[in-house]
Amino acid sequence: MIFRQLFDQVSSTYSYLLADEGTRKAVFVDTVFEQHARDTALLRELDLELVAVLDTHCHADHVTGAWLMKTELGSKVGLAAAYAAQNVDLPLAHGDVVPFGACSLHVRATPGHTAGCLSFVTADRTMVLTGDALLVRGAGRTDFQGGDATLLFRSIRDQLFTLPDACVVYPGHDYEGRTSSTIGEERRHNPRIGGGAREEDFVGYMRNLALPHPKQLAVAVPANMRAGQPEDGKAPLAPQWGPVVTTYAGLPEIAPEWVAQHREKVHVLDVRSAAEFEGELGHIKGAQLIPLDDLRARVAEVSSDKPVVVVCQTGRRSGMGAVILKKAGLTTANLAGGMVRWRDLGLPS
Numbered sequence: 096m097i098f099r100q101l102f103d104q105v106s107s108t109y110s111y112l113l114a115d116e117g118t119r120k121a122v123f124v125d126t127v128f129e130q131h132a133r134d135t136a137l138l139r140e141l142d143l144e145l146v147a148v149l150d151t152h153c154h155a156d157h158v159t160g161a162w163l164m165k166t167e168l169g170s171k172v173g174l175a176a177a178y179a180a181q182n183v184d185l186p187l188a189h190g191d192v193v194p195f196g197a198c199s200l201h202v203r204a205t206p207g208h209t210a211g212c213l214s215f216v217t218a219d220r221t222m223v224l225t226g227d228a229l230l231v232r233g234a235g236r237t238d239f240q241g242g243d244a245t246l247l248f249r250s251i252r253d254q255l256f257t258l259p260d261a262c263v264v265y266p267g268h269d270y271e272g273r274t275s276s277t278i279g280e281e282r283r284h285n286p287r288i289g290g291g292a293r294e295e296d297f298v299g300y301m302r303n304l305a306l307p308h309p310k311q312l313a314v315a316v317p318a319n320m321r322a323g324q325p326e327d328g329k330a331p332l333a334p335q336w337g338p339v340v341t342t343y344a345g346l347p348e349i350a351p352e353w354v355a356q357h358r359e360k361v362h363v364l365d366v367r368s369a370a371e372f373e374g375e376l377g378h379i380k381g382a383q384l385i386p387l388d389d390l391r392a393r394v395a396e397v398s399s400d401k402p403v404v405v406v407c408q409t410g411r412r413s414g415m416g417a418v419i420l421k422k423a424g425l426t427t428a429n430l431a432g433g434m435v436r437w438r439d440l441g442l443p444s
C-alpha cells in the first residue's frame with residue numbers, strides 16, 4: 096500500500112493519502128482546503144485515482160478540502176452520518192468499510208472530541224488514523240462541538256486500545272512535530288489516558304485543559320458542514336490566462352501544446368546559454384534570451400504585459416527561472432519538459 100502523511104503548517108493538520116499499488120485507487124483522509132493544489136499534484140504525479148475523500152470529523156480549526164476534491168476529481172465525500180452534513184456521498188457509521196482497490200479502511204466510531212468522530216483502521220490492523228480522538232501523548236479537547244470526556248474515554252478504551260499493540264497511530268494533528276505513535280505506546284505512556292488511567296482521571300484532566308477556542312472555529316465548522324464548499328458555492332479561481340498546473344514541488348507548469356497554440360498570448364523567456372539557444376534544439380519563435388545565471392540581475396528586462404513562459408532544455412533550469420520571476424512579481428509558468436519535449440512533440444522552433 097502507498098501511504099503518505101502530509102502536513103499543513105497553519106493548522107498543524109496531518110492529511111493522509113492511502114492507495115492500492117496495483118489498481119492505483121486512493122483515498123485521502125482529512126484534507127485541508129488551502130492544500131488542495133499540493134494534494135491533487137501528488138495524486139497526479141503518483142498516477143492515482145481518488146475514489147474517496149474522508150474526514151475523521153467535522154473540524155473546528157481548518158476547512159476540509161473534500162468538496163474541492165469531489166468537484167475537481169469526482170471522488171466521493173465520506174463523513175460521519177451523525178453530522179447530517181451537506182455534500183456527503185458516504186454517510187459513514189461504525190462498522191462501515193471504505194474499499195480502494197485491494198485495500199480498505201474500516202470505520203470505528205470514536206466519539207467524544209465531537210459527537211461524530213470516526214477512526215479509520217486498515218484491513219490488516221497495522222495502522223489507525225485516529226483524527227482528534229487519540230493524539231500522540233494526548234487526546235482531542237472535549238469542551239465544544241458536542242464534546243464529552245466520558246464518551247471519549249470509552250471510545251479510546253473500547254475502540255482504540257483494543258487494537259494490537261504494534262498498530263501505528265496516525266493522529267489528526269500534532270503541534271510538536273511528532274508524526275506517529277503506536278497503540279501499545281499510548282496505552283502505557285499517554286499522560287491523559289495511558290498507564291491504567293480511570294475514567295475520573297481522564298475526565299478530570301480534560302475538564303481542566305482551559306484551551307483558547309480555535310481561531311477558525313466560527314468559519315470552519317459551518318464550512319465543514321458543507322464538506323468544505325465555500326459559502327458562494329464556487330471553487331476558487333485557478334489562474335485565468337492558461338491551464339497552469341502546480342506541481343507537488345510547488346512549481347507552476349504549462350503544457351507545450353497549449354503554448355504552441357496560444358503563442359501570441361504569452362511572452363517566452365529562454366534561460367539557456369546563447370550557444371544552446373542557437374544550437375540543435377533551436378528556440379521558440381520570438382523568445383527572449385536571458386541565461387539563468389543573469390536572470391536575477393536582468394529581471395527588469397522581462398516585459399510584464401503578458402504572462403511569461405520560461406523555457407530551458409528539459410524544464411529544470413526554467414523552473415528556477417519561474418521562481419525568480421514569481422519573486423519579482425511577474426505572472427509566470429514553467430514550460431513542462433522544456434525544448435526537448437517541444438521538439439519531441441514536433442512543435443515549431
Ligand SMILES: [Fe+2]
Nearest residue numbers: 154155227235
Ligand atoms: Fe478536531
